[in-house]
Amino acid sequence: DVKVTQSSRYLVKRTGEKVFLECVQDMDHENMFWYRQDPGLGLRLIYFSYDVKMKEKGDIPEGYSVSREKKERFSLILESASTNQTSMYLCASTTGTAGAFFGQGTRLTVV
Amino acid sequence: GIQVEQSPPDLILQEGANSTLRCNFSDSVNNLQWFHQNPWGQLINLFYIPSGTKQNGRLSATTVATERYSLLYISSSQTTDSGVYFCAVSFGNEKLTFGTGTRLTIIP
Numbered sequence: 001d002v003k004v005t006q007s008s009r010y011l012v013k014r015t016g017e018k019v020f021l022e023c024v025q026d027m028d029h030e031n032m033f034w035y036r037q038d039p040g041l042g043l044r045l046i047y048f049s050y051d052v053k054m055k056e057k058g059d060i061p062e063g064y065s066v067s068r069e070k071k072e073r074f075s076l077i078l079e080s081a082s083t084n085q086t087s088m089y090l091c092a093s094t095t096g097t098a099g100a101f102f103g104q105g106t107r108l109t110v111v
Numbered sequence: 112g113i114q115v116e117q118s119p120p121d122l123i124l125q126e127g128a129n130s131t132l133r134c135n136f137s138d139s140v141n142n143l144q145w146f147h148q149n150p151w152g153q154l155i156n157l158f159y160i161p162s163g164t165k166q167n168g169r170l171s172a173t174t175v176a177t178e179r180y181s182l183l184y185i186s187s188s189q190t191t192d193s194g195v196y197f198c199a200v201s202f203g204n205e206k207l208t209f210g211t212g213t214r215l216t217i218i219p
Contacts, residue, residue, distance in 0.1 A: 033206065037152075043197070043209040058206060088152050092207070099144045099159030100199070100207055105152040
């Protein structure tokens with residue numbers, strides 16, 4: 001079975017902190033994605049990556065950056081956390097031919 | 112970009128009833144998936160179904176790509192089927208675009 005693992009289930013951070021959300025997949029998938037989910041707004045794409053060291057902006061990249069140094073790991077970075085980044089963050093990986101698989105999600109609260 | 116619409120937005124059913132959820136999309140796709148979001152927020156894959164019909168137990172799905180819609184059928188609903196069901200589509204290596212979901216509530 002494909003496994004996508006996010007580093008934390010719940011996270012509480014202070015405004016202004018630098019926050020790292022880690023995502024690891026074990027199926028050698030080329031493509032990885034970071035989404036955030038908010039009530040009434042659905043799932044919105046933040047960043048995605050087609051290969052190591054490659055990244056593309058999604059629909060809402062402002063305030064975020066990403067890192068993909070190894071194929072299996074895709075990190076989302078909040079450079080200076082703000083309260084409007086309180087959200088559910090979902091990581092996914094896909095080959096493009098078998099569909100996407102999601103991690104368990106990280107509920108981030110910025111206080 | 113591709114637009115994805117799901118209907119109905121909310122559905123409340125008695126345990127044992129059958130249900131049909133619909134997903135309409137605005138452009139050609141070669142990837143369509145159905146997900147169930149569990150109470151803890153994780154998106155669980157139900158079907159990868161860019162075309163045709165698949166069945167898995169009480170759940171089945173049909174996608175008619177030429178007419179740009181997909182249907183998810185749930186038979187003999189159980190309370191554990193409650194949650195939000197999402198349809199998501201993409202073309203090639205493009206991002207997955209999600210519908211707004213159908214919230215299903217199964218009453219004992």
